[in-house]
Amino acid sequence: MKKYFKYFLGFGALAAVVFSTGCEDGDQVFDQIIANETRGAILRTVNLVSNELPIGVSDGSFSVELEIQDQEEGTLVSEVEVYVGFSDNTDAVGPGTDVAETLVETISSSTFTIGEFGLPRFSYAITLPELLSIVGRNETDITGGDQFPVRFELVLSDGRRYSNGDNSGTITGSYFNSPFLYTPTVICPIPEGAFTGTYDLTMANPGVFSGGAFTEGPVEITATGGTARSIATVNYPQFGGFNRTFLFDLICDEIVIPEQDQALECTAGVPLIYSPNADATLTYDAADDSVINITFDEDTQGTCGGPVTVSFTLTKV
Numbered sequence: 001m002k003k004y005f006k007y008f009l010g011f012g013a014l015a016a017v018v019f020s021t022g023c024e025d026g027d028q029v030f031d032q033i034i035a036n037e038t039r040g041a042i043l044r045t046v047n048l049v050s051n052e053l054p055i056g057v058s059d060g061s062f063s064v065e066l067e068i069q070d071q072e073e074g075t076l077v078s079e080v081e082v083y084v085g086f087s088d089n090t091d092a093v094g095p096g097t098d099v100a101e102t103l104v105e106t107i108s109s110s111t112f113t114i115g116e117f118g119l120p121r122f123s124y125a126i127t128l129p130e131l132l133s134i135v136g137r138n139e140t141d142i143t144g145g146d147q148f149p150v151r152f153e154l155v156l157s158d159g160r161r162y163s164n165g166d167n168s169g170t171i172t173g174s175y176f177n178s179p180f181l182y183t184p185t186v187i188c189p190i191p192e193g194a195f196t197g198t199y200d201l202t203m204a205n206p207g208v209f210s211g212g213a214f215t216e217g218p219v220e221i222t223a224t225g226g227t228a229r230s231i232a233t234v235n236y237p238q239f240g241g242f243n244r245t246f247l248f249d250l251i252c253d254e255i256v257i258p259e260q261d262q263a264l265e266c267t268a269g270v271p272l273i274y275s276p277n278a279d280a281t282l283t284y285d286a287a288d289d290s291v292i293n294i295t296f297d298e299d300t301q302g303t304c305g306g307p308v309t310v311s312f313t314l315t316k317v
Contacts, residue, residue, distance in 0.1 A: 041070035041077060041154050041162045042178040046121060051182060052226045053128045053148065054189045055139065055252075062150055062184035063125035067115055070156070074120040078157045080107040082124065086135040087147040087183070099135040101151060126150070131184075144252020146186040153180070187227045188252035188286075195250060195289045196223050197316065201233070204311040207298045211238025213310050214246075218317060227251060231314070235262060246274070248294060255282035257296045266304035275300040277309055290316045 049063035068074040085101035104126075112120035131148045132138055153163040164180035198218050207213040215234040224230045227250040234241045242264060249256040257276040264272040280295035292314040299306025 041068065041074075041156060041160075043068055043080070043152055043154055043162075043180055044178050046115070048182070049123075049125070050225075051184050052187045052228070053131070053184050054187050054226060055142070055144070057189065058129060059127060061125050061127040062131070062148070062182065063123070064182065065121065065123045066152070067117070067119050067121045068112070068154065069119050073118060074112075075109075076156045076158070077120070077154050078109050079155045080122070081105075081153040081155060082107065083149075083151040083153065084126070084131060084134050085149045085151075086131075086137060087149060089145045089147060090143045097141070099137075101149060102134065104134055124152075128186075142186050144186055144188050145254070145256065147183045148186075149181060149183050151181045185249070185251065187250075190227055190250055190286045193223075194286065195229055195284070195292065196221050199231075199292070199314040199316050201231075202313050202315070204313065205309075207310040208304050208306045208308050209236060209238060211236065213298055214312065215241060219314070221314070235264070246294075250284055250286075253283055253286070255284055255292070255294065257282070257294065259300075266299075270301055270303045272298075272304055273300045274298055275307075280309075 044067045045064060046067050047065040049065065050061055051064075052060070053062065054060045068077050068080075070076045081103055082105040083101040084104045086097075086099035088097040107122060107124070109120065112122050115121040128139075132142070135148070151163060153161055155161055162180075197220070199221055200217065201214060201219045202216055203212050203214060213235060215237045220232045222230045222232070224247075229248050229250065231246040231248075233244050233246050235244045236242055242262075244262055247258055247260055249258065257274070259273060259275045262272045262274060266272065275297045277295050277297045282293065282295060284292065293311070294314070295309060295311040297307045298310045299308060301307075
């Protein structure tokens with residue numbers, strides 16, 4: 001146990017340094033990366049306006065504002081290609097109905113604007129009806145949880161190309177936030193304000209460590225999107241506590257737990273990951289948000305003694 005405490009404490013000290021850096025330091029980090037790489041350009045997410053596609057809402061859309069950065073302040077990029085596909089993640093339509101991505105639009109650098117940091121920016125939006133038309137589907141062919149992957153590819157003036165396949169952990173991290181690939185998800189709308197506010201968190205089992213994965217007691221649930229929710233938690237109180245957020249989505253009567261990095265480590269360089277539990281079916285009632293039951297797998301990479309299945313209950317206060 002002392003070994004784990006040491007690693008967690010070490011991370012806490014490091015995090016204090018990392019998260020105290022500002023944009024100026026971030027630019028220095030980018031300059032260092034570019035200086036050591038003959039390749040490289042990033043497409044930073046400035047604002048993910050909408051990443052949900054509600055069924056029955058004709059103007060539901062995927063919308064994002066993006067910023068380009070390269071060795072020449074973004075001027076090396078001549079155009080951005082946009083690709084769209086379809087992922088059938090449910091059994092309602094049936095397996096084998098995925099649609100491979102196809103090029104749907106090319107955005108010329110002549111349409112870019114200059115953002116507050118002197119770098120080129122552009123916004124991109126596409127509606128659910130437009131996405132359905134591209135992949136040859138209609139609204140009766142989709143259900144909650146299905147996704148329309150939208151991928152951006154930077155094309156440089158010398159012919160080089162960069163997209164999500166060229167990403168590293170540094171580029172996709174919290175500062176650069178440059179995934180290139182987005183997965184807008186089909187959802188069923190829920191009542192405004194539902195599944196938000198103060199809840200009492202109780203653990204059904206502790207998890208990897210005997211003190212529990214979360215501090216029990218009142219927590220706040222915030223809506224981060226139409227059906228996306230974030231729980232403000234204090235993780236691992238036995239090690240002093242770490243303020244984190246636990247994410248879940250309410251997808252057409254099912255609670256979906258995304259894989260999430262807790263920015264903590266037991267082994268240097270290997271993050272502590274929370275992942276969905278394949279055997280757990282988590283449901284909710286859109287008309288009753290009084291109790292929420294959640295199950296997930298803790299430490300799925302096994303560096304802290306896991307993976308271990310963790311369950312907890314949220315009761316509205």
